[in-house]
Amino acid sequence: MIADTALWEPPMESRTWKYVVLHHSGMVEGNVASIDLSHRQRRDQFGSQWTGIGYHFVLGNGLGMPDGRIEPTFRWEQQLHGAHSGSxxxxxxxxxxxxxxxxxTAPPTSRQLTATERLLEWLCGRFGIGRRQILRxxxxxxxxxxxxxxxxxxxxDSIREPVAVAAGDHHDPMF
Ligand SMILES: [Zn+2]
Known part of the structure; x- marks a missing residue:
């Protein structure tokens, strides 16, 4: 069981993050490696192969990965953009x-939900992301x-708003 939010701190300067986008894998079981493999078999609109798992974090459900385990992917470790939202x-x-x-067909496990809450609270606090920017x-x-x-x-409802948003930090006038 990972209980150390220090593991989520990016090992390099972070990108600008404004949203969290929540997904299910759509498969009963899986883990970072299995999702990575299936995403590598996809091609984008230009016919190029995806470079690997499109998500930044994967949360296990006990089938293929421990229940409630949170694993950052290479996209998080390298602070790369995602390939997950179609937007x-x-x-x-x-x-x-x-x-x-x-x-x-079945809801998330309670451990998955508890882990999701912890991750979201950390991400929101760390990057100044408001609750309304947590999207499906x-x-x-x-x-x-x-x-x-x-x-x-x-x-x-279970997520506490971040205590303080770092004003001016990561400001991007494009959006
Ligand atoms: Zn999705």
Whole structure:
């Protein structure tokens, strides 16, 4: 069980982050390696192969990865843009968080939800992301992700707003 938020601190200067975009994997079981493999088999609109898992964090459900385990991916370690939302600003400025599972058929585990809360609170505090910038994939693209059984409202209600937003930090006039 990872209990150390220091593991989430990027090992290099961080990108500008404005959103968190929540996903389910759509598969009953999985882990960073299995999602990475399936994303590498995809091609973008220009026919280029994806460079690997499109998310920044994956949260396990006990099937393929420990229940409640939070793993940053290479995109987080290298502070790369995401490939997860189907929306350019949300790929550029959105932290892609994927919970393993198919939440159309079953809800996330309680450990996954507790872990998600902890991660979201840390990300919001660290990068000055407000609760309204925690979005579902379905909020930015035509998809059902993260599934009808994902308890979005309850999750948001459980997140404390960041104590302070670093004014002027990472300001980007484009958006
Ligand atoms: Zn998604």
């Amino acid at each position: 350019r600003p949300h790929n550029l400025y959105g932290i892609g968080v994927c919970l393993v599972g198919d939440f159309e 994939h379905a909020d930015v693209a035509a998809t059902r992700c993260p599934g009808r059984l994902f308890p979005y409202t309850e999750l948001l």
